Amino acid sequence: MNYSRRDFISHLSFGLGSLATLPGLTMYRNIESFLSESGYTELPDDQKLGVALVGLGRYASGQLAPALQETKVCRLAGIVTGTPRKEKEWARKYDISETNIYNYDNYDQIAENEDIDIIYVVLPNSMHAEYTIRAAEAGKHVISEKPMATSVQDCQRMIDACRAAGRKLSIGYRLHFEPHNRELMRLGRNEVLGPVRKMSGAHSFPLNDPSAWRLDKELAGGGPLMDVGIYVIQASIYTLGKLPTSVRAWDETKDPEQFPEVEGTIRWELYFPEGVVLHGSSSYEDSGNNFRMEATDGWAELSPAYSYSGIEGESSNGPIRFPQVNQQALQMDDFARCILEDEPSIVPGEMGKRDMIIMEAIYESAQKGRKVDLVFEDGFIDPFNT
Numbered sequence: 001m002n003y004s005r006r007d008f009i010s011h012l013s014f015g016l017g018s019l020a021t022l023p024g025l026t027m028y029r030n031i032e033s034f035l036s037e038s039g040y041t042e043l044p045d046d047q048k049l050g051v052a053l054v055g056l057g058r059y060a061s062g063q064l065a066p067a068l069q070e071t072k073v074c075r076l077a078g079i080v081t082g083t084p085r086k087e088k089e090w091a092r093k094y095d096i097s098e099t100n101i102y103n104y105d106n107y108d109q110i111a112e113n114e115d116i117d118i119i120y121v122v123l124p125n126s127m128h129a130e131y132t133i134r135a136a137e138a139g140k141h142v143i144s145e146k147p148m149a150t151s152v153q154d155c156q157r158m159i160d161a162c163r164a165a166g167r168k169l170s171i172g173y174r175l176h177f178e179p180h181n182r183e184l185m186r187l188g189r190n191e192v193l194g195p196v197r198k199m200s201g202a203h204s205f206p207l208n209d210p211s212a213w214r215l216d217k218e219l220a221g222g223g224p225l226m227d228v229g230i231y232v233i234q235a236s237i238y239t240l241g242k243l244p245t246s247v248r249a250w251d252e253t254k255d256p257e258q259f260p261e262v263e264g265t266i267r268w269e270l271y272f273p274e275g276v277v278l279h280g281s282s283s284y285e286d287s288g289n290n291f292r293m294e295a296t297d298g299w300a301e302l303s304p305a306y307s308y309s310g311i312e313g314e315s316s317n318g319p320i321r322f323p324q325v326n327q328q329a330l331q332m333d334d335f336a337r338c339i340l341e342d343e344p345s346i347v348p349g350e351m352g353k354r355d356m357i358i359m360e361a362i363y364e365s366a367q368k369g370r371k372v373d374l375v376f377e378d379g380f381i382d383p384f385n386t
């Protein structure tokens, strides 16, 4: 009998004894259980879900491929690249079979490849939509990097395509799997320090390469807000557990000549119910990496707040210190687990679309010089918020 890996996986979907201890939706509700449960069982290699990375730039090569050497539920099975030199390098380095290497012309043929279950789109922002939709049409589950796309419309097209294909879609929001950030969620949402009244955060780095695609509006969609400011927006919503109702923003680019297409620096205020405010900023002309929340009976802050490692914090109750984890490995394993157990991702396409609605409103406010109201059709926060 030809019992393929795919059959095996579909049989595994229910009653996953060995995976029952994976950090999942319910187990993620507090940080203690997250940590105690994260030493979960590793699947044998031939049962792990296969991931193909699309776009082998800095993030894919510096973070995702190394993380996929540590994952326990998925593995690096394939690559999609436009650079023949990288095909050889990656095949050798990661032992990728020739049949699992694609380029942008034969990408759609991945539909016939049973080794590949998940496509991870790590291309410049405006390309996420096309490559996600084609992945769904090829019958694959998809992770799209942040920002999900460069317009709300494209986000919707991605969600629709995955839904029509019956495939799962998630966004590369790695900080939802990071213990210090999860502690912020616990402190904020559970009102451990009293109700949150005010939040502030900055995420900035100097970008001095005029040829970077990040400065090209067509490819990037926007400037630092879309690239790294998005993390500040995310932190405010996962700390408070509520959606903002309006926004006011200011383009504060210091050197407009250096940033002809996208903002160099932007500052915004997100207004939440009951008078809670987030003061956010993001820049390619500055450095910054922090988040702070003030509640009625105390405060908590992370600095750095959004890095791949080294995140730490303080609160009025004492230091916030947890062991470092591989955020990307946990993020990808949790998505693989969601596929196997047919559970919703905690960082789905709907969350990426929600953030795009906010970023479009921030740009609109900065451009029009007035407050803009936020309207969310589905009011999506995340599955914790029940």
Ligand code: NAD
Binding pocket: 055, 056, 057, 058, 059, 060, 082, 122, 123, 124, 125, 145, 146, 147, 172, 173, 174, 213, 219, 227
């Ligand atoms: P990068 O420039 O290093 O890599 C981009 C890749 O896309 C390269 O391999 C490049 O060859 C390829 N590409 C294909 N068509 C291209 C085109 N027309 N123009 C430019 N490149 C093209 O970028 P990166 O830093 O790896 O970012 C890729 C994506 O990952 C972005 O969406 C970014 O926001 C996201 N990212 C996420 C994180 C995170 O922490 N989650 C961190 C870094 C980047």
